[in-house]
Amino acid sequence: MTDTPPPYGTPDHPRVAVRGEARLEVDPETAHISITVSARGKDRRAALEDLTRRNSRVLELARSYGPAIEKLETGALSITPELTKHGRDEKIRAYHGRVHVTAVLNDFTALGEFTTRIADLDMTSINGPWWSLRPDSPAHANARRQAVREAVQRAREYADALGAHLTALVELADIGAENTTPAPARPGGIRSRGAYGGAATESSSAPDLDLEPQRQTVYAQVNARFTMSPPKL
Incomplete structure (x- = not known):
């Protein structure tokens, strides 16, 4: 019968x-753009019609880019009356309308043209881009594998320093499973250029923006515990 090493340390x-750690810098996979369409008018119906028309123009333009727009979502919509500043009654001075749209692009060669054309539309503002990786990006798995390999290598180096060798893995724990906050990601930048020809729509009078995709930092940390043969002290 083979003796199984106990899960705790003994002289034998x-x-x-x-701890194994890995930090990989990889290219982003998506860019998020926040778009706000606005309208203002003295008449509620006119403000709403302007807002509807401008919102439709934004959606039409985004859809013209086909698969380059991975996700297109409409957020909050508001129509707000503006009261006169010094009036005692509820006299309305104007109506303000806003609708928020979020676009997620996966083709960064289209991003500069898309943002320029959106920004060139009437009463439309744009924020972003915010670069990110998908939750199932292979970069996360690569970082975890690298962290495990580093943990094994580090443990072997400790054992070698004592004239011993590893005999068994006792525990492998993700840092998040032990309520330890991982280190924050640090942004970086790379240069990306390209021309996009997927949207067969009217050309923009403004030049396309040259946007720099921001490198994403992926962290992985694991705690590993091993047993080893008796050291040669």
């Missing part, structure tokens, strides 16, 4: 605990 089976 000392335990070594290490």
